Every structure is written in structure tokens, then in C-alpha cells.
Amino acid sequence: MKAEVASMTAASPDHKVLARAGMILKKGGLVAFPTETVYGLGGNALDPEASRRIYAAKGRPSDNPLIVHIADMKDLEAIAASVPEKAYEMAKRFWPGPLTMIFSKTDMVPLETTGGLETVAVRFPSDPIAQELIRCAGGYVAAPSANTSGRPSPTTAQHVIDDLGDTIDMIIDSGPVGIGLESTIIDFSGDTPVILRPGYISPQMAGEIVPDIRIDPGLLKETGNIRPKAPGMKYRHYAPKAELTVVEGSLQDVTLLIREKVKESIKQGMAPGVIASEETFKCYTEGDVRCIGSRSDEESIARHLYQVLRAFDDDGVQVIWSEAFDTPSLGQAIMNRLLKAAGHRVIYAGGNKNDSSGM
Numbered sequence: 001m002k003a004e005v006a007s008m009t010a011a012s013p014d015h016k017v018l019a020r021a022g023m024i025l026k027k028g029g030l031v032a033f034p035t036e037t038v039y040g041l042g043g044n045a046l047d048p049e050a051s052r053r054i055y056a057a058k059g060r061p062s063d064n065p066l067i068v069h070i071a072d073m074k075d076l077e078a079i080a081a082s083v084p085e086k087a088y089e090m091a092k093r094f095w096p097g098p099l100t101m102i103f104s105k106t107d108m109v110p111l112e113t114t115g116g117l118e119t120v121a122v123r124f125p126s127d128p129i130a131q132e133l134i135r136c137a138g139g140y141v142a143a144p145s146a147n148t149s150g151r152p153s154p155t156t157a158q159h160v161i162d163d164l165g166d167t168i169d170m171i172i173d174s175g176p177v178g179i180g181l182e183s184t185i186i187d188f189s190g191d192t193p194v195i196l197r198p199g200y201i202s203p204q205m206a207g208e209i210v211p212d213i214r215i216d217p218g219l220l221k222e223t224g225n226i227r228p229k230a231p232g233m234k235y236r237h238y239a240p241k242a243e244l245t246v247v248e249g250s251l252q253d254v255t256l257l258i259r260e261k262v263k264e265s266i267k268q269g270m271a272p273g274v275i276a277s278e279e280t281f282k283c284y285t286e287g288d289v290r291c292i293g294s295r296s297d298e299e300s301i302a303r304h305l306y307q308v309l310r311a312f313d314d315d316g317v318q319v320i321w322s323e324a325f326d327t328p329s330l331g332q333a334i335m336n337r338l339l340k341a342a343g344h345r346v347i348y349a350g351g352n353k354n355d356s357s358g359m
């Protein structure tokens with residue numbers, strides 16, 4: 001099956017196409033759609049069969065729960081059994097937007113959608129096309145990122161076509177997304193709220209409303225034997241085909257070491273790639289050098305990360321060296337995704353820390 005690709009802009013949504021896309025979802029079909037974070041692969045969240053289809057299309061293990069997307073605050077309580085006051089305050093401040101909150105679920109949500117968990121993750125996206133589609137579909141759309149499991153999340157419709165163009169019913173194309181990293185996930189189902197996945201809403205921003213918020217300790221590291229609270233975090237994610245290594249240290253040391261590594265890999269007959277920033281781009285004269293964005297504009301780095309990783313795949317690059325991007329607000333989210341893509345392979349330039357190759 002070839003997916004129908006429908007193009008429209010957020011400024012002038014095609015209401016007829018969205019009504020038809022909503023019908024496809026109501027009947028159990030799959031529609032990929034834009035959100036402000038990444039493109040999502042939508043199915044009816046209340047239909048166990050649709051959830052099974054999502055897992056099959058992505059090649060995703062069925063114990064990795066899906067996020068339920070809503071487009072109206074009044075729909076929350078039908079699927080969330082208890083919503084603490086603090087969560088309402090978070091919703092007031094950050095919804096619609098790049099925030100997902102986890103609550104204990106009601107019987108309305110099938111276990112197929114929640115990967116067998118008694119909790120449900122809920123997000124109210126701000127993208128107007130996403131909102132209209134959700135309303136047309138009956139209010140509850142389960143949507144993981146619309147990539148094949150293990151590949152970088154899609155930030156353009158072309159990425160979705162590349163991964164799922166032959167397996168789903170429809171793809172709504174409204175151009176590149178605004179943020180480029182998946183939503184911040186906060187678990188409100190326990191005694192104190194916990195950030196399970198960093199995103200555009202930083203711990204500082206969340207902490208203004210929920211001062212006692214904690215960050216899941218296993219977040220930036222491999223979790224070993226501990227079962228992660230967000231089951232998706234245990235899988236190797238966002239991975240490019242080439243072996244990726246992150247180089248930390250002062251920018252000067254980092255660029256010097258990456259230049260050396262690129263030289264070595266060319267000598268070994270490999271095709272190397274470099275993830276550089278606007279500030280360092282000109283320092284690299286060999287290899288497939290890609291500029292991810294400016295260090296003084298961290299949003300540009302977030303927006304381009306997945307696109308750059310996918311571009312290396314298309315170029316047939318075999319080994320990638322990336323600078324680290326510990327930027328002030330989005331640094332945690334960017335580094336979380338970058339380190340996962342690298343399988344936590346990190347080396348330190350300048351010799352101030354012991355060289356360690358994470359895995």
C-alpha cells in the first residue's frame with residue numbers, strides 16, 4: 001500500500017482532507033501528521049487493533065507504550081483516572097504544547113495502547129493541523145514518532161515517506177516541524193512528579209510550577225538492569241547507521257581531536273562524517289561535514305539534529321564524530337538524544353578526563 005501524501009499549511013488547513021483523515025483513523029487506519037515536536041504516526045487510541053497496527057508499522061516492541069494525543073482539555077478526565085492539581089497547573093501553562101503527562105488510566109484506554117501499563121501518557125499538541133485531525137478522529141489519537149523503530153524521529157514528511165511510505169494510509173505534509181525533539185515527559189502517577197524524558201520544556205521551566213519535580217536518575221545513562229519508567233528509554237533509539245561518537249571538551253580541543261580522527265578514518269579507507277556548529281564549521285576541511293546550527297541559537301541545533309543524522313545515512317557515511325552541545329536550556333534534551341544515537345560512546349578531548357568509550 002502506498003500512503004496518500006496530502007500537503008497543507010497550518011495557516012490554511014485543508015478541512016476536507018482532514019475530515020477524510022479523521023474517518024480513516026475512526027475506521028482503524030493509520031495517518032502520519034505534523035506536530036510541533038516531530039511527526040507522529042496516528043491511530044485511534046481507543047481501538048486496540050489500531051494500536052497493534054502502529055506497533056507493526058513501526059516494528060516497535062508492543063511493551064513500549066504510546067502517547068495519547070487530545071485536542072480539548074475536557075477530554076482529559078475520560079482517560080486519566082486521577083489528575084493532581086499540579087498537573088492542571090502544568091497544563092494551564094504548557095498545553096497545548098510539547099509536554100506529555102502520565103496519569104493512572106481509566107478503562108476507556110485499552111492496554112494495547114499503554115503497552116500493558118495501568119498508566120496513560122497524554123499530550124495536547126499545539127500544531128493546529130494536529131488538533132483538527134484529533135477532533136475529526138473523535139478526540140483520542142495514539143501517536144508515537146512516525147519513524148521506523150530505531151531510526152531518528154522524523155522532522156519532515158519526507159522522513160516519514162522514507163520510513164513508512166509503503167505501510168500506512170496517509171501522510172499529512174505541512175513542512176518541517178518547529179522544535180525537532182520529542183516532548184518532555186513528566187510522570188504524575190506517583191507521589192512526586194518525575195521527568196522521564198527531557199524536551200523543550202526544561203526542568204527549570206517545569207520547576208517554576210512544580211518545585212519538587214525530580215529528574216529520573218537513569219535518564220542520561222544506560223539504565224542497565226533497572227527497568228526504566230518510560231519503557232521506550234531502554235531501547236537504542238534515534239540511531240544513525242554509522243557508528244557515532246560524541247567528543248567532549250573545550251571547543252578548541254574538540255575540533256582538533258575530531259580533525260585527527262577524521263584523518264585517521266580516511267586513512268583506514270572509511271567515509272567519515274562530522275557534526276559541527278556554525279562556529280566551528282570552517283575548522284573541518286575533510287570528511288562529510290554538516291552544520292547542525294549555531295551555538296548561540298540552541299533551538300536551531302535541536303531542530304536540525306535528526307535531519308543531520310538522517311542525511312549521513314543517505315550519504316553512506318560509516319563513522320561520525322560529533323561535537324557536544326551542552327547549551328543552557330535545551331542542552332539536556334539535545335545531549336540525551338545525541339548520546340542515545342551514539343550508544344553512549346563518548347571521548348574527551350584535551351586529556352583532562354580519562355578516555356572512555358561508553359560501550
Ligand code: TXA
Nearest residue numbers: 037040065119120121144145182183229230231232233
Ligand atoms: O513529541 C512527542 O512526544 C512525539 C509526538 C508525535 O507527539 N511522540 C513521541 O512518541 O515521541 P514515542 O512513542 O516515540 O515516545 C513516547 C515515549 C516512549 O519512550 C514511551 O515509553 C513513553 O513515552 N511512554 C508512553 N506512555 C508511557 C507510560 N504510560 N509510562 C511511561 N512511559 C510512557
Ligand code: MG
Nearest residue numbers: 144145153182
Ligand atoms: Mg519515538
